[in-house]
Amino acid sequence: MKEPARILIVGGGYVGMYTALRLQRKLRTDEAQVTVVGPDPYMTYQPFLPEAAAGSISPRHVVVPLRRTLPQCQILVGEATAVDHARRAATVKTLATDEEGGGAVELRYDELVLAPGSVSRTLPIPGLAEFGIGFKTVEEAIGLRNHVLEQLDIASSTRDPEVRDAALTFVFVGGGYAGVEALAELEDMARYAARYYHNIRPDDVRFILVEATGRILPEVGPEMGQYAVRELRGRNIDVRLDTRLDSCAGRIAVLSDGSRFPTRTVVWTAGVRPHPLLAATDLPRDDRGRLVCTAALQVAGAEHAWAAGDAAAVPDMSAGEPGKECAPNAQHAVRQARVLADNIISSLRGRPLRDYAHQHAGSVASLGLHKGVAYLYGRKLKGYPAWLMHRVYHLSRVPTFNRKARVLAEWSLAGLFKREIVSLGSLENPRAEFELAAGTGRRPEGT
Numbered sequence: 001m002k003e004p005a006r007i008l009i010v011g012g013g014y015v016g017m018y019t020a021l022r023l024q025r026k027l028r029t030d031e032a033q034v035t036v037v038g039p040d041p042y043m044t045y046q047p048f049l050p051e052a053a054a055g056s057i058s059p060r061h062v063v064v065p066l067r068r069t070l071p072q073c074q075i076l077v078g079e080a081t082a083v084d085h086a087r088r089a090a091t092v093k094t095l096a097t098d099e100e101g102g103g104a105v106e107l108r109y110d111e112l113v114l115a116p117g118s119v120s121r122t123l124p125i126p127g128l129a130e131f132g133i134g135f136k137t138v139e140e141a142i143g144l145r146n147h148v149l150e151q152l153d154i155a156s157s158t159r160d161p162e163v164r165d166a167a168l169t170f171v172f173v174g175g176g177y178a179g180v181e182a183l184a185e186l187e188d189m190a191r192y193a194a195r196y197y198h199n200i201r202p203d204d205v206r207f208i209l210v211e212a213t214g215r216i217l218p219e220v221g222p223e224m225g226q227y228a229v230r231e232l233r234g235r236n237i238d239v240r241l242d243t244r245l246d247s248c249a250g251r252i253a254v255l256s257d258g259s260r261f262p263t264r265t266v267v268w269t270a271g272v273r274p275h276p277l278l279a280a281t282d283l284p285r286d287d288r289g290r291l292v293c294t295a296a297l298q299v300a301g302a303e304h305a306w307a308a309g310d311a312a313a314v315p316d317m318s319a320g321e322p323g324k325e326c327a328p329n330a331q332h333a334v335r336q337a338r339v340l341a342d343n344i345i346s347s348l349r350g351r352p353l354r355d356y357a358h359q360h361a362g363s364v365a366s367l368g369l370h371k372g373v374a375y376l377y378g379r380k381l382k383g384y385p386a387w388l389m390h391r392v393y394h395l396s397r398v399p400t401f402n403r404k405a406r407v408l409a410e411w412s413l414a415g416l417f418k419r420e421i422v423s424l425g426s427l428e429n430p431r432a433e434f435e436l437a438a439g440t441g442r443r444p445e446g447t
């Protein structure tokens with residue numbers, strides 16, 4: 001009898017989880033054994049990160065547990081550090097260290113799905129590496145929420161007006177949906193929270209959006225992008241188009257228009273670049289570092305290697321423009337994962353492969369509670385209807401019935417009660433109190 005094919009999926013995000021889900025549903029256990037490798041035992045539903053940062057959804061409900069969702073797959077928590085496709089082998093650094101009996105292991109496979117996604121695209125801007133805050137993971141989203149609320153506490157307790165101004169100034173760089181939604185949700189939350197401080201007025205809080213091009217939210221089209229700028233400016237958010245961050249050294253944000261803002265918060269959401277793991281493989285990459293793929297989601301010229309999502313350069317067959325590639329977004333990642341899984345199954349069963357083609361449906365973006373903008377299937381919406389559409393759309397998309405029910409319950413409860421406004425920043429250092437008691441630590445200073 002033929003041995004089951006060993007399918008190795010690197011990355012447990014959109015592509016990794018949806019591919020594994022479909023393979024688990026459609027393949028018999030005697031046909032294949034699927035292993036998913038990722039640094040976390042969960043998939044993150046990234047479009048919900050801004051709401052998690054604002055406290056509208058709890059962090060646990062933004063993530064999908066891989067072990068429960070993929071019971072027929074093996075889940076290995078660790079980071080792939082290299083892939084030698086010629087030998088059909090991947091090196092994985094597991095969570096357990098060498099001393100703990102773990103360390104690096106080599107996994108052999110017959111079919112490889114490489115989907116480690118992307119990382120923030122940073123630039124060599126002075127101070128950015130030291131002070132910049134990313135917004136791609138649930139840890140970053142919750143860290144940012146705690147940080148913003150902590151700045152209000154610092155501003156409220158300092159006697160130094162310069163410290164106060166810097167604490168109340170929040171700079172966001174990048175006007176894509178990650179940056180705009182994060183800024184809009186956090187601004188909404190910070191202004192709301194300011195009501196509960198005896199010495200901070202909501203207007204004391206200053207949010208600045210810095211965008212290098214002349215528009216924001218290109219995903220919702222120019223008209224809705226302009227509406228979003230007006231909506232944000234109407235809320236006193238300082239939106240600076242055609243402007244770049246030149247430096248944030250010494251915690252002073254210096255912009256290309258000459259302005260300077262002392263600040264303790266620079267959130268960097270100015271685009272993504274493919275995961276650095278791709279450079280540690282023997283697979284072909286394009287000039288931007290993504291894996292070169294065919295429309296059938298095979299890595300070009302490499303048999304039994306497949307890729308999709310942010311890490312892959314996939315021809316956009318629906319664009320009608322030769323050379324155009326799919327944008328890095330969840331809409332493509334989910335649909336590509338389905339085609340990818342079906343093509344692996346076809347390949348194992350000796351059937352022809354099919355090409356991926358998807359007409360972009362548009363986008364929805366939240367601009368804070370009850371505010372939004374949407375361009376979906378040719379329909380333009382703004383304000384409350386767009387916000388509602390944003391929620392309905394993402395509720396329909398978030399994986400598993402369990403997550404949908406939990407998110408819906410949270411939204412319903414949030415409609416009945418007031419917002420949570422405490423910073424739980426100390427969660428990031430849970431031993432601090434005990435160390436103090438044991439006489440080995442000291443209270444951390446404000447960040």
Ligand SMILES: Cc1cc2nc3c(=O)[nH]c(=O)nc-3n(C[C@H](O)[C@H](O)[C@H](O)COP(=O)(O)OP(=O)(O)OC[C@H]3O[C@@H](n4cnc5c(N)ncnc54)[C@H](O)[C@@H]3O)c2cc1C
Nearest residue numbers: 011013014015038046047080116117309310329330331333
């Ligand atoms: C804040 C935010 C909001 C967004 N909102 C939207 C939206 O509204 N609509 C939309 O279409 N798109 C949105 N996106 C983009 C969308 O989330 C991405 O395009 C999508 O996640 C890409 O899927 P992927 O599987 O390629 O990567 P990911 O979903 O990022 O998955 C990659 C996985 O690989 C894992 N990994 C990383 N390194 C390794 C390694 N060395 N070994 C093994 N595993 C590894 C990661 O931990 C991760 O789990 C948003 C993104 C962000 C950050």
